[in-house]
Amino acid sequence: AGGGPGPGPGPPVPAAPGRAQVFTTVVDTFLEKLAAAGSYQRFANCYRCFYKLQPEMTRSIYDQFISQLQSSIKEEIQEVKDEGNLDVLFNSLDKIVEEAKNREEPAWRPSGIPEEDVRSAMVPYLLKHRSYLRKVLKEKEEENRKVAESVLAGRDRIAELQQLIEARKHAWQ
Numbered sequence: 001a002g003g004g005p006g007p008g009p010g011p012p013v014p015a016a017p018g019r020a021q022v023f024t025t026v027v028d029t030f031l032e033k034l035a036a037a038g039s040y041q042r043f044a045n046c047y048r049c050f051y052k053l054q055p056e057m058t059r060s061i062y063d064q065f066i067s068q069l070q071s072s073i074k075e076e077i078q079e080v081k082d083e084g085n086l087d088v089l090f091n092s093l094d095k096i097v098e099e100a101k102n103r104e105e106p107a108w109r110p111s112g113i114p115e116e117d118v119r120s121a122m123v124p125y126l127l128k129h130r131s132y133l134r135k136v137l138k139e140k141e142e143e144n145r146k147v148a149e150s151v152l153a154g155r156d157r158i159a160e161l162q163q164l165i166e167a168r169k170h171a172w173q
Helices: 019-037 040-046 048-053 055-083 086-101 114-172
Strands: none
Touching (some): 019 055, 019 086, 040 048, 040 055, 048 055, 055 086
16 A cells, blocks of 8 residues: 555646637736747847937836836736626636536537538427427417317307397297
């Protein structure tokens, strides 16, 4: 009974980061690479004359430029996240994916033939709807049969009353 590999409880598997966290990481990585691509050396080369006259000022301007560029991009991305409600959507997608892991049957995938895809999606719905409509039809037919019986009974009663009226009318004359 050792602690080697094999079945049994092991260290807990860390949960995969959520999509919102992955998105944030991607944005941060993008900003780092953007700053690396726009290196100080490139900036200084573009403004060589100014750099030769004021190297400290050039560095300060570069630092401010990169800082403001990064914060501006972060603000824009945050606006997009807020307007699109991305955090909620990412969390919802994470939840859907997590729930799908417990499903035994594979998720539906398109076959590539639109007619078959539509048919496979619509036929079960249409069959269910047809069953419902047949049930409603039977109920209405039964209701109509009862109403027809009631109408016929009413007509018979009217005919009886007309005969009774005629008989009494003849008796008075």
